[in-house]
Structure formats: structure tokens, C-alpha cells
Amino acid sequence: MTSTLADPVKKWIAYSVIAGVVALIGSLGPWVVVSAGIFGGVSVNGTQGDGVITLFLALLTIAAAIVYLLKPGKLSWLPWGLIGAGAVTTLIAIITFSKMSSLGGMMSVGAGWGLFAVLLAGLATAGLGALAMMASRAAKAPTAPPAAG
Incomplete structure (x- = not known):
């Protein structure tokens, strides 16, 4: 695979670094905000x-993507890894959202910005992995010979 053909793959992998940084920041941010009226929040x-898991996956995503960008021949499995990391991150965020709906009563419970960031970053990471995989397969696909005329 020539460097020209690798460019679309590199583009999607580079974007996954950004998604990883968003997931990292979101993992450190507030996931659940509880307000108890006059008693504060x-x-x-x-x-x-579970943000510890998403933090680890974000760091792994960032590190693996950087290695791939520096040495494109390495880590050919990375698109699959991005899909998996993104799917697990998204699943953790969805489960956390579903747990919040079961809380409540005298308190107001809502999602913090960190949880929204993790959810979006997980979806983006999985999607970018899929795009990188499709670009990689397209680059490896044999081209059709010219039609005889």
C-alpha cells in the first residue's frame, strides 16, 4: 500500500485521536449531577x-492511533480496535444514563457534561474505526482492468 492510498485511513485515524481526547476529558468530568433543592447539590x-474504564479506553485509543500515524505499517488491527473501544465506551455511557432514570424522588438527578462528551466520543470512535476500515479495504481492493474497446 503506497502512502497516497494510506492517506484516507490516516485521516480517520487522526480524527480518532481527537475523539479519544474528548473521551478522556469527559471521563474526568461530571457524569451525574444531583440537586437536593435548598440542601444544595x-x-x-x-x-x-465506570469512567475509569472509559478513561483507560481513551488513553489506549490515543496511544494506538499515534503509533499508527507514526508507523502506518504497524497496528493493522487498529480500525477494529477503534470500533470495539468506541462500542464499549458508548455502552458504558448508555448504561449510566439508564441508571439515572431509576434515581429521583425528592432529588433532581441529571447527566453531567462529561457523560454527554463520553457518549459522543464513543460513537465517534466507533464510527471513525468503521470509516478507517472501509478506507483500508478500498485501498487494498484490486482495480479492474481497462475495458477492451
Whole structure:
């Protein structure tokens, strides 16, 4: 595969670094915000729960993508890894959202910006992995011979 053909793959992998940074920041941010009226409120950061997993996946995504960009022949499995990391990150965010709906009563419970960031970054990471895989397959596909005329 020549460097010209690798450019579309590199583009999607480079964008996955950005998605990884968003997931990293979101993992450190507030995931759940609880308000108890006149008694005040509290927020729970992602790293106080499953955000530790999304933080690890974000760091792994960033590191693997950077290695791929520096040495394109390495880590040919990376698009599949991005899809998996993005899917797990998205699933963790969705599960956290579903747990919030079961809380409530006298308190107001809502999602923090960190959880929204993790959800969007997980979806983006999985999607970018799929785009990188499609670009890689297109670059490897044999070209049809010219038609005889």
C-alpha cells in the first residue's frame, strides 16, 4: 500500500485521536449531577465509577492511533480496535444514563457534561474505526482492468 492510498485511513485515524481526547476529558468530568433543592447539590465525576474504564479506553485509543500515524505499517488491527473501544465506551455511557432514570424522588438527578462528551466520543470512535476500515479495504481492493474497446 503506497502512502497516497494510506492517506484516507490516516485521516480517520487522526480524527480518532481527537475523539479519544474528548473521551478522556469527559471521563474526568461530571457524569451525574444531583440537586437536593435548598440542601444544595453534588456532582459525581466519571472516575468515581465506570469512567475509569472509559478513561483507560481513551488513553489506549490515543496511544494506538499515534503509533499508527507514526508507523502506518504497524497496528493493522487498529480500525477494529477503534470500533470495539468506541462500542464499549458508548455502552458504558448508555448504561449510566439508564441508571439515572431509576434515581429521583425528592432529588433532581441529571447527566453531567462529561457523560454527554463520553457518549459522543464513543460513537465517534466507533464510527471513525468503521470509516478507517472501509478506507483500508478500498485501498487494498484490486482495480479492474481497462475495458477492451
